[in-house]
Amino acid sequence: TSLAPGKQVMIITPFHVKLPKNYSRSGHIGQAYQLTQWYPKPAVYDKKGWHPMPYLDQGEFYSEFGTYDVKITLPEKYKVAATGSVVDSTFQTAQKTLHYKQENIHDFAWFADEEFEVMHDTLQLSQKTIEVYVYYNKKNAQYWSQALNYTKEAIRSKSDLVGVYPYPVVSVVERAGDETGGGMEYPTITLVSKTSNE
DSSP: OOOOTTOOOOOOOOOOOOOOBOBTTBEEETTEEEESSOSOOOOEEETTEEEOOOOOTTSOOOOOOEEEEEEEEEETTOEEEESSEEEEEEEETTEEEEEEEEEEESOOOEEEETTEEEEEEEEEOSSOEEEEEEEEEGGGGGGSTTHHHHHHHHHHHHHHHTOOOOSSEEEEEEOSSSSSOOOEEETTEEEEOOOTTO
16 A cells, blocks of 8 residues: 555554563563563655664664654552653552653653652743653662752753753653663653762
């Protein structure tokens, strides 16, 4: 079937993922879950043709931008940090479903942990107010006391230097575990690994 310029098609691709022990910022460490590169991504078609590039563990990938509309169902005791904004949430029999949506992004990552502590504030930029969240493990609270201020200062300074932050929310998440793997940036959310200067 052909797809004419400016037209659209819906492709439904059922898939199941068994989460491994954490590897390259994806999987689980005990009861802490990190889900990155967790869903099938379509190849990008541009003026040079198709780009069927897989995710490379030690590299990058080429993704299309779009609107992500994601529902996450999990036990109610978990706290979740994810790309985009929560537009709806429902609760039923010790479970909850969180509905996230974000336009104009190329990826979606989410993190769930029973041990997350959550800090929240807002940040006034020149053209809008955004939500700012920080998620960290409560055992490391002493290292995260200024995290909201650092996050707001980073967004404020980059907005002044480069251009106003384009999304309505920004989140910073402490990476679970002590093994190497580093932090990583995803649309609206940044994973921060343990540092040597705690």
